[in-house]
Amino acid sequence: MDTLYITGAGVSAESGIPTFRGKDGYWTIGSENYTPQEMATRSMYQNNPFEFLSWYYHRFATYRNHGPNEVHHWLADKNLITQNIDGLDGKAGNSNYIAIHGRLDQMTLFHDQGDPSDVIDTPWDDVDEDNLKPSLFSIFKISGQPALNESFKPFVLLFDEFYTELYRISEAQQRMFDADRIVFMGTSFSVNITQMALDIARSKNLPIEIVDPEPVEVNYPKVSYHAMTALEYIRHQS
Secondary structure, three states: OOEEEEEOHHHHHHHOOOOOOOOOOOOOOOOOOOOHHHHOOHHHHHHOHHHHHHHHHHHOHHHOOOOOOHHHHHHHHOEEEEOOOOOHHHHOOOOOOEEOOEEEEEEEEOOOOOOOOOEEEOOHHHOOHHHHHHHHHHHOOOEOEOOOOOOEEEEEOOOOOOOOHHHOHHHHHHHHHHOOEEEEEOOOOOOHHHHHHHHHHHHHOOOEEEEOOOOOOOOOOOEEEEOOOHHHHHHHHO
16 A cells, blocks of 8 residues: 655654644744744745844754654655655655655745755854854845845745745645555644645545544544554554
């Protein structure tokens, strides 16, 4: 059976990385002036790049050296699409997983969405916290405001952006169509990719499993719920 695993922030919780909607989650804590939903936008990057980059640095990049946990290692040889941008699946050895929302350890040229662009490593270790603004602006090649096809942008899909081939969206959809079963792990079904997968599962009458301590109920008869963490689930599979 070809099982496709689709993972969310709950999978990385064991690595000490906050989930998105918990008490200390990424989408709970914003900046002094903006909510997270306002911060994580292309518009914020264009109009207030320092506010954007400093929030990303403090809320995401500070976790860049955390290591993969038992769940990531278990998924290392699996057919995997992750919503997580932490790159831990790659660190665990999965060489062909799809990071559908990008990777914070990488960046691209700031380009028109849909245009091809190379993905390169982000030198986060070069950030000088005592001179944060000039340091971040130097890394991302920003002088005042980001310049199209000159400045760099974190390789992360933002709220006001859409899935493109840079994020391997066609390949992700093909994996959904080719799967015989889809297992959702540690996700709240609040992003488009999980809804897309659920729609494909319904259209093909595929069995699905939802693994989460508080699993979201979906309107679909062929679903099995596992009210447990991803770690508890994989240990049950052993």
